[in-house]
Amino acid sequence: GNSVTQMEGPVTLSEEAFLTINCTYTATGYPSLFWYVQYPGEGLQLLLKATKADDKGSNKGFEATYRKETTSFHLEKGSVQVSDSAVYFCALSDRSNTGKLIFGQGTTLQVKP
């Protein structure tokens, strides 16, 4: 079945450091891929998405590229801020049009000043 695997956290970085959170997936067909972010005490919010191979999703300085050959969708940011501290979830949605999401386990990011 479909699945998503993220790198384990927590990830602790200093402000202005480079961020990479790895995400790989297993799926039949060509899923859509997402990164969601959860700030403390809140629900999840869509950060970025990509719907086909080689698409790059970007938002708020974060980027991720849909790599079909490596079944990956790694999240990157060139310079993190304290306000980026949150839990990040990689997710996929198959093409069944049900909108169901399959999530990775989440990666906690803590950015220190």
Next chain:
Amino acid sequence: NAGVTQTPKFQVLKTGQSMTLQCAQDMNHNSMYWYRQDPGMGLRLIYYSASEGTTDKGEVPNGYNVSRLNKREFSLRLESAAPSQTSVYFCASTMNTEAFFGQGTRLTVV
């Protein structure tokens, strides 16, 4: 914009008690979902409703029931709560490929 609203935000139940988690969205979305979030496991789908009047099981439906009361509301019921149902519950609705989540209900079963 209220978006997706869940009630209550916190709840403590004793084993065997029942309760209903409420969810409402004001975005006119057709599809709604209930997920549970557990440490180290991400979010897992409990039930979903592709449209008013339909519901389907997700990955972890045992011990739960749902009702899609109308297009706006989708409730989750625990008939006889168990400690294994201690979790954070999120309701969501979707438009195209983007899901919108409520703020969650933290449920503890003792």
